[in-house]
Amino acid sequence: MKKWEIAVIPGDGIGKEVVPAALDVLKAVADVHGGISFSFTEFPWSCDYYMEHGKMMPDDGLETLRNFDAIFLGAVGNPKLVPDHISLWGLLLKIRREFEQVINIRPAKYFRGLSSPLAEPREFDFIVVRENSEGEYSEIGGRIHRGEDEIAIQNAVFTRKGTERAMRYAFELARKRKRHVTSATKSNGIFHTMPFWDEVFADVKRDYPDVATASYHIDALAAFFVTRPHTFDVVVASNLFGDILTDLGGAIMGSIGIAPAANINVNGKYPSMFEPVHGSAPDIYGQGIANPIGQIWTAKLMLDHFGEEEIGALLLQTIEDVAADGIKTPDLGGTATTKEVTEEICRRLRKRG
Numbered sequence: 001m002k003k004w005e006i007a008v009i010p011g012d013g014i015g016k017e018v019v020p021a022a023l024d025v026l027k028a029v030a031d032v033h034g035g036i037s038f039s040f041t042e043f044p045w046s047c048d049y050y051m052e053h054g055k056m057m058p059d060d061g062l063e064t065l066r067n068f069d070a071i072f073l074g075a076v077g078n079p080k081l082v083p084d085h086i087s088l089w090g091l092l093l094k095i096r097r098e099f100e101q102v103i104n105i106r107p108a109k110y111f112r113g114l115s116s117p118l119a120e121p122r123e124f125d126f127i128v129v130r131e132n133s134e135g136e137y138s139e140i141g142g143r144i145h146r147g148e149d150e151i152a153i154q155n156a157v158f159t160r161k162g163t164e165r166a167m168r169y170a171f172e173l174a175r176k177r178k179r180h181v182t183s184a185t186k187s188n189g190i191f192h193t194m195p196f197w198d199e200v201f202a203d204v205k206r207d208y209p210d211v212a213t214a215s216y217h218i219d220a221l222a223a224f225f226v227t228r229p230h231t232f233d234v235v236v237a238s239n240l241f242g243d244i245l246t247d248l249g250g251a252i253m254g255s256i257g258i259a260p261a262a263n264i265n266v267n268g269k270y271p272s273m274f275e276p277v278h279g280s281a282p283d284i285y286g287q288g289i290a291n292p293i294g295q296i297w298t299a300k301l302m303l304d305h306f307g308e309e310e311i312g313a314l315l316l317q318t319i320e321d322v323a324a325d326g327i328k329t330p331d332l333g334g335t336a337t338t339k340e341v342t343e344e345i346c347r348r349l350r351k352r353g
């Protein structure tokens with residue numbers, strides 16, 4: 001029996017609703033599988049924790065997390081209590097950076113049973129590889145003066161190592177898929193970093209002559225996600241561009257509430273972290289109607305990471321079946337609650353197992 005030790009951080013808002021839902025599903029997965037089990041250790045780190053302790057996690061928080069096989073997180077952010085840049089940098093981004101989770105994998109695909117806001121979607125299935133450690137997300141810069149003469153400067157950081165690493169990851173992934181990589185650039189408007197990004201892409205692609213490529217400015221690429229998403233396989237993007245593209249990826253599937261994500265530590269030094277694309281959704285928190293699919297599909301990515309692809313595939317198929325049969329939360333046009341969707345997924349999983 002293989003036992004996986006998981007650190008669980010529900011975080012804020014609907015994270016506290018969808019994480020327990022996904023843990024129920026993981027328990028069903030373990031029962032059906034028969035050869036794996038999970039031990040869940042929960043941590044209350046969140047904006048509520050900040051209000052009590054003046055920080056998003058304790059000083060030895062990372063030390064505590066280090067020994068787990070994976071981190072399973074919901075969402076971080078409650079702007080009514082804590083400014084978003086403080087909460088995000090104090091927990092989510094801190095873990096991503098300190099644990100060298102340099103790649104963020106974010107799939108999107110045409111989902112059986114869901115109505116996409118696209119009028120006539122063809123079947124699409126792509127993965128955005130988001131550079132997860134640098135780029136536009138940096139603490140470098142500052143503000144001086146107040147009022148009329150105020151200046152704010154934010155520096156982006158693109159290293160050759162980090163850029164190349166994300167691109168190579170994308171090419172390797174494409175080799176296991178449809179052998180196509182699209183680069184998200186903006187080298188017409190961003191004077192230094194994006195021409196650099198293009199140069200690194202040109203260098204890296206030379207090593208993968210068997211993989212076809214395209215490069216689009218992010219504005220046009222965003223439009224292509226709407227007009228022809230079926231033409232993409234792997235898309236490699238900087239931290240910010242990848243962030244924006246992946247909410248869009250969720251939206252064209254039918255809801256950002258279903259989009260999954262995995263923050264991957266590629267050097268094996270630290271645990272990887274699994275958390276959906278969406279945030280804490282304060283507008284619907286507490287109503288029991290948050291869509292649990294993003295968090296549950298994220299659990300599937302964690303199973304894949306553990307090498308349990310077979311049961312992961314069964315889980316995804318079960319999620320799709322439940323959606324196709326109309327058991328959907330309001331964001332997908334249904335009337336089901338978080339609990340009803342979750343219970344139906346667990347029930348069908350157990351029946352299959």
Ligand SMILES: NC(=O)c1ccc[n+]([C@@H]2O[C@H](COP(=O)([O-])OP(=O)(O)OC[C@H]3O[C@@H](n4cnc5c(N)ncnc54)[C@H](O)[C@@H]3O)[C@@H](O)[C@H]2O)c1
Nearest residue numbers: 075076077078079084257278279280281283284290291331
């Ligand atoms: N990775 C993260 O933890 C993460 C990601 C994005 C935003 N945030 C934080 O979350 C807070 C809210 O941010 P936001 O409103 O920009 O983004 P959001 O993703 O929380 O919500 C955007 C919209 O999508 C809806 N939505 C999101 N997830 C849903 C789900 N599972 N089911 C149904 N509907 C869902 C919300 O109701 C809202 O209308 C902020 O504090 C922000 O910083 C955190």
Ligand SMILES: O=C(O)C[C@@H](O)C(=O)O
Nearest residue numbers: 088092243276277278279
């Ligand atoms: O900006 C971020 O990375 C936080 C959130 O929007 C996300 O997509 O994970």
Ligand SMILES: [K+]
Nearest residue numbers: 074075276278
């Ligand atoms: K999240």
Ligand SMILES: [Mn+2]
Nearest residue numbers: 243244247277
């Ligand atoms: Mn985002």
